[in-house]
């Protein structure tokens with residue numbers, strides 16, 4: 001297992017019933033949450049699975065996208081996109097000030113959450129029909145702060161329990 005990595009942050013939005021996706025898309029459209037996601041990840045390094053990458057309509061030209069795939073011939077012609085074939089190729093630190101944001105989907109969360117120092121989780125107050133669920137995370141993270149709440153969502157910041165032990 002990859003150990004805790006200080007520069008890795010996870011971000012996700014999960015429905016009340018644990019759903020994060022349906023038919024390779026996100027089954028809700030909540031602008032407040034989309035703006036939150038964009039504000040946190042703009043200009044950073046975003047790590048995404050190939051399936052999630054293919055759902056992104058507009059890439060932020062300030063950001064760097066690392067796309068995980070096992071397909072050796074997968075190619076995207078864009079200077080801000082790098083294809084990687086293994087979790088071990090996600091950088092653990094960077095020479096710049098960029099943070100590394102783990103942005104899903106499920107397969108990528110499953111393999112990296114334990115190593116993320118913080119999880120920024122939006123919970124949507126409604127249940128949605130879906131086929132993809134967020135992995136169990138409460139054994140890994142402890143709630144640190146509530147950042148935002150309105151009628152539709154709650155945004156919370158969770159801290160990796162391994163960090164609690166160190167500090």
Ligand SMILES: NC(=O)c1ccc[n+]([C@@H]2O[C@H](COP(=O)([O-])OP(=O)(O)OC[C@H]3O[C@@H](n4cnc5c(N)ncnc54)[C@H](OP(=O)(O)O)[C@@H]3O)[C@@H](O)[C@H]2O)c1
Pocket residue numbers: 011012013014019020021022023024025026048049050051052053055068069070071084085086087103104105106107108109111132
């Ligand atoms: N609500 C949210 O916050 C949120 C965030 C992100 C995504 N989503 C949703 O989640 C769903 C997609 O999740 P998903 O789990 O189906 O797909 P995914 O994690 O986005 O992508 C899976 C793909 O990543 C590649 N991959 C996975 N592990 C790898 C490894 N160790 N090494 C190399 N490549 C690896 C494989 O690509 P190849 O098949 O090309 O080999 C695999 O098929 C969609 O519905 C999406 O909308 C929701």
